[in-house]
Amino acid sequence: MDAHQESIARRCLEGAEANTMTFPQIVRTLMAAGFEGYMADLRRATITYHLMDGDGIALPAAKMADGIAPRFDAAAVQGAIKEAQSLVIGYTYKGFCAKVMAAGCAGYIVSFSGARAVYFGRTAETHVEHFPSAA
Template identity: 45%
Template sequence: MNETTIATIERCAQASKDGTAHFGAIVQALTGAGVEAYFADYRSNATTYYLPSGETHAVALPPPPAMPIAGAFDAAGIQAAIRGAQRGEVMYPEFLTLSRAAGCVGYMVWLAGRHVSYFGRRGEVHVERFPDAP
């Protein structure tokens, strides 16, 4: 992976952690850098970014909140956090807390496919299409 792509990934990860960039801006920058997908794994506290070439780059997630990931998956809770983020009311640090409280153990952002898959600890999946996706 070239240094420019790594720098873009690191910049986007930091802006997310700081709560200074919205999801749409992150998606645009990562797509422009050639990233096709990324996986945020709450249990290992890392996000791994994937390029079509098979190259990957991992970045640490912010430290988890004091509360553990809820045992039950609450798709409505995930959707509420997503809608808050879409309205610009919920930035990433709060999204992490809300989604963990809803039993989410991680999510896969499919930039090329224009959707996100959110996972529960028993294999539950909630798929959310990007607002502009067909």
């Protein structure tokens, strides 16, 4: 990974946490820089950005005060995703993370080539969300 790609990964994480970049903007920016996806580990508060050659970078993310619920509620995770996709009034990425964690989401994997994100709980229950056509 070169310094430019590392800078882009950091800028995208900062943009998400500061609500200055939307998910579609982040996806386009990372893809243009050669990334194939990323994984958010909500338990450890890290985001790992992956390049196609296997290289990547793990960055610390904002630590959420509340823990992850023990039971995975796929419907609640999907509701939080729909709010994010609609950019409802008051939406923030940190608020999104808090909602999915309260729904038992321990992390998620975003695949650009697969055009989907897989949200998973503590016991590996999953919810697969395909990118909207505009992403």
